[in-house]
Amino acid sequence: MSSSASTAPPAPACDPLAAALSFCSGQQLPPGGCLLVVATPIGNLADITLRALAMLERCDVVAAEDTRMAQRLLQAYGISKPLLRADRHREQAAAGEMLDLLAAGRRVAFVSDAGTPGVNDPGAVLVRNARSAGYPVFALPGASSVTAALSACGLDLDLGYTFAGYVPATQQQRIAFWREQLSSPRVVVCFETPHRIDDSLQDLQHLALALAAAPRIVLAKELTKQFETYVADTPSALLDWLRADPKRAQGEFVLVLQPATTAEEVNARAQRWLLRLARELPASRAAAVVAEMLDADRKTLYRWLLAQDTDTAGRSR
Template identity: 45%
Template sequence: MNIDASLLRQAAQAAAGGQQYPTATLYVVATPIGNLADLSLRAIHTLGLVDALACEDTRQGGALLRHLGLHKPLIALHQHNEREASAAVLARLAAGERVAYASDAGTPAISDPGAVLVREVVSAGYRVLPLPGPSSAVTALSVAGDTVATSFAFAGFLPTKAGERRSALQTVLAVEGQSQVVFEAPHRITELVALLAELAPARRVTVCRELTKQFESVTTADAASLPAWLAADAQRQRGEFVLVLHAQAPQAVADDDLPAETLRVLALLATELPLKQAVALAAQITGAPRNRLYDAGLQLKRGGDE
């Protein structure tokens, strides 16, 4: 370690020591996704205060504490024992202790254990306080440069079975106006980009590999070009991947894309009701998509104003 752990803890105390840290509380601590320098000063200070650390892997949790020059009791709490291990955390909270929870990397409960623990603690009447920090999903979104998206969704890992995987990806790709964040393991990345190239060749995709680590890379390209790009260098297939599927721009809709009877129903309703209500009723009556009806209604309104 290149810095004295005691100096690091002193800096954390100076920066974060003035805040309240109640007892009988679970602290959900975001930890680095690959670069220890991303650990926040408040996380360092909190880890020094707590009476125990529950963690997804005690080897990872122990290494983090050693980096900070700390020694705490460790509670293994992972996807296979989360409900049972939560009882050990609750026992410590009942005794008035502070307990932290950290998954292996990033923010707990986002494609990681933690949600069951939080639910159990809240149900038992104890406080849960978040310590924000690294998240690979948000990190990837920040460098995607998706100017079309008005929001984003976290899809996480897609199913491993081929049919379910294809169906899930088709559902994700069909959403308009929204970036989609997908995680992938190195042994399946080739399969995923091939499927993307087949289903949505023109879709822009940002491929993030080994984020925050020494050999991190960020590449944005059309899905059609990704299989060749990935195959060109074996190094590009190694590491942990986060992909941002850029938003699909809403498609312009002409009136004649809708049946004449659907347009007639919409026009009749729009003469008596505000446009949103008219669209909602027309969708119920005709089964036509609301976004297409709304675009058609706007065109009707513009025509009536001329």
């Protein structure tokens, strides 16, 4: 047997920027000013897309939530561009500077610290101002901790999900927040900080005592980084896991929660039918129809539908 396959020298490394420019050479951008909203890695620099690299190279100025983070990314791929600070505190001022650049025919790319701009990050003000002034805005999709956590959570996403941003800081607000999420028919994704993750899990543990069954939670930690971790369990078990090692409270957290009521009492197929029929029928009639279709308990379906905070479920009973 020939051993040439095992002894052949490795292929030379490819220059990612050169490859990006080659792959994207056919993409046309408008001749005048435009805004490029560019998603960037959430921890691993290798998660940048080739298209993002090509557009960063082709832009004239990079507006950034943190210019130091942006500089680190650009240098890693051999890109050098003027930087404009556009964090949350000066986004409005940066929007004015951006409009001057766009009026001069410049291409401006905006990057947040990590992930997709505008999703719990600055960016919306720049986009609104550019669009209002008549300049084209293009989105370059890429890394997102929300979709990364959802893709690996293993929870039931048939009814979709809700992104709830950061968990509130004060206990009163936090408890109200979690009470609302626990009543949702959909999976909920939110962010939590290292110094409040213990408090959040304690609140969830307390609220779960009043439920027929504990919610299912996936705790995603340090996504795409060296110590990326997923732990799936009840609030009580997750609290025990967190406290077993002080180092586990370090890093950034994404919580993915599936309320027990949607998983235990009413399956996803029944939920879809209930929500669809409730647009046209009273809640009691919608529950009766679905119960007959799926051989399910009408009272359980009716209670679930009444618990949904929607106009369709809240109309005639």
